[in-house]
Amino acid sequence: MTGIPVNKVPISPAKTPTKITMIPVTIGKSPQRIAPASIAQVSMLTKSLSDSCATLTPVTVATNSGTRPTMITMSPSKVFKQGTVIQQKTGHIQIQPNQTIAINKSQLIQQPSGLRPITISNVHQVQGSKFQYVRLVTPSSQVNPSVKTAIPMTSIVQAKNIVATTTTSTQPSAPQIKITLPVTGPQLMPKPLVNQTTQSVQRILLPAPSNTTTQQSTITLSAAPAPTTLTQIRPNFQTNQLPPGTTILSGADAPQNVQGFALVPASYVAQIQQQIQTKPQTATPQTPQPTVVRQEFIPIASNDPNISANAMARGVPINGTSIEPTGARPRKPCNCTKSQCLKLYCDCFANGEFCHNCNCNNCANNLEHEEERSRAIKSCLDRNPMAFHPKIGKGKGRDGERDRRHNKGCNCKRSGCLKNYCECYEAKIMCSSTCKCIGCKNFEESPERKTLMHLADAAEVRVQQQTAAKSKLSSQISGIPSRPPVSSATGERLPYTFITTEVAEATCACLLAQAEEADKIKMPPVVQERMVIEEFGRCLLQIIDSANRTKGLLSRASSDKQPD
DNA sequence: GAGTTTGAAACT
DNA sequence: CAGTTTCAAACTC
Numbered sequence: 001m002t003g004i005p006v007n008k009v010p011i012s013p014a015k016t017p018t019k020i021t022m023i024p025v026t027i028g029k030s031p032q033r034i035a036p037a038s039i040a041q042v043s044m045l046t047k048s049l050s051d052s053c054a055t056l057t058p059v060t061v062a063t064n065s066g067t068r069p070t071m072i073t074m075s076p077s078k079v080f081k082q083g084t085v086i087q088q089k090t091g092h093i094q095i096q097p098n099q100t101i102a103i104n105k106s107q108l109i110q111q112p113s114g115l116r117p118i119t120i121s122n123v124h125q126v127q128g129s130k131f132q133y134v135r136l137v138t139p140s141s142q143v144n145p146s147v148k149t150a151i152p153m154t155s156i157v158q159a160k161n162i163v164a165t166t167t168t169s170t171q172p173s174a175p176q177i178k179i180t181l182p183v184t185g186p187q188l189m190p191k192p193l194v195n196q197t198t199q200s201v202q203r204i205l206l207p208a209p210s211n212t213t214t215q216q217s218t219i220t221l222s223a224a225p226a227p228t229t230l231t232q233i234r235p236n237f238q239t240n241q242l243p244p245g246t247t248i249l250s251g252a253d254a255p256q257n258v259q260g261f262a263l264v265p266a267s268y269v270a271q272i273q274q275q276i277q278t279k280p281q282t283a284t285p286q287t288p289q290p291t292v293v294r295q296e297f298i299p300i301a302s303n304d305p306n307i308s309a310n311a312m313a314r315g316v317p318i319n320g321t322s323i324e325p326t327g328a329r330p331r332k333p334c335n336c337t338k339s340q341c342l343k344l345y346c347d348c349f350a351n352g353e354f355c356h357n358c359n360c361n362n363c364a365n366n367l368e369h370e371e372e373r374s375r376a377i378k379s380c381l382d383r384n385p386m387a388f389h390p391k392i393g394k395g396k397g398r399d400g401e402r403d404r405r406h407n408k409g410c411n412c413k414r415s416g417c418l419k420n421y422c423e424c425y426e427a428k429i430m431c432s433s434t435c436k437c438i439g440c441k442n443f444e445e446s447p448e449r450k451t452l453m454h455l456a457d458a459a460e461v462r463v464q465q466q467t468a469a470k471s472k473l474s475s476q477i478s479g480i481p482s483r484p485p486v487s488s489a490t491g492e493r494l495p496y497t498f499i500t501t502e503v504a505e506a507t508c509a510c511l512l513a514q515a516e517e518a519d520k521i522k523m524p525p526v527v528q529e530r531m532v533i534e535e536f537g538r539c540l541l542q543i544i545d546s547a548n549r550t551k552g553l554l555s556r557a558s559s560d561k562q563p564d
Numbered sequence: 565g566a567g568t569t570t571g572a573a574a575c576t
Numbered sequence: 577c578a579g580t581t582t583c584a585a586a587c588t589c
Contacts, residue, residue: 344573345583420586421570
């Protein structure tokens, strides 16, 4: 971390403020309700905001009252329609209205020796050129005298379109920050979600662990009237439990005012959030140090190449995997056998996630192995302080646009950078001058690359078509009675009663035979498909014909039995 | 599914 | 920093 104004919480001003909304961001034991609100947005910084704030990105929290879920996303100054799932690099976070995220600070705080514990206790808004900032300030009373004093505290700051109000709780350990924001009306004005991307691993700024305090911190993100239910995240949040990718802003790395904060991968918060939602009884506000139940973790992953740079660069799923009910794509399970999932070989570990439903052996990437995991994270960071930083960053494009590019570059020698072994190719980006690859074919004008891209596009189209056809067929099948009556109301036997198991098996055999035949004569896949489908059509005709003939026989036999 | 290839990560 | 080894994913058969 460099000495930049990272201790700022940028707030994106609303376009036409018509109504004031208050969002409590509470650090304390009990979240305080704030005035009724309809819409608001709060940006909390995490990583890489801008050139002037290069290592932190603002987290935009869009909240709203009502019953629909509210989104928290990680994109600078962007607000999205509530209830929309926005995929992030490692997943998505969806915050329900009135939901509270609580962080158990008692175990969260574990500062490196010599560093002061940090308590968020004030808010300071600063007017920037592009953003308006709310600065979280360590009160001077809590600052270790040996450490440089934090910036001056400001209680209430009014900006052009923003009112930031700060309050400090009567409990010194439970300071509160309220941010009052203008709103644009009853409906949040969303930015288009299409192809919404971010370029770096999104992280959430959390108070960093300390070994000196036992107080509990609660971050409340809510803009609605007093909630009927509160969901809180209170993980057993120790330094050694912070996920890989967490950066504690402290020491020389961090500007003085943000020491004691941790940049936590969004996926980690999402995991915890989902965990608590699954088992809310372990996360009641009355529970001072609730435990985290490992198996409650639900992995969150995204397959958007823009969303998880590390994931993309390391092979986290990009293929069409099924989508979980949460809207997130399931993370690809790892298969580590020797690394205990505590080295960067492990995708889960590298992405700051716990292993869940993986096929790994001797896995220590879980809460049962906190200490080991902590050591491993430290070890990785010792070797490479950027170990958990995104591999895909931004470079300058031809027309000045910022393209995605591999920060470190690849070193491929034999794959021509046209296989998924290559991190650039896997991330669907072209190799750059940073790469040290040999025989690279992963560049703009490369004919090999173009051919591959065309093939990939064609394959994708086919998959989409097949998926659409399957869903259409299944919806049609679902409309057919599973156990059709043998005869209709008039007593007439219905044709589909002739589709017995034997008939179905025979049909399948015909189709398989046709497929083999088509394959044997080396027909193109499209032709093979057509041949099989045509065979299926012939089978259907035979079945229908057979049914009609049998029906005719039956009706004749019936009329024979009934003399005039 | 087993075996091979590959390149990043880890190690020396 | 360079060379080597280890590792897990990608790939092939």
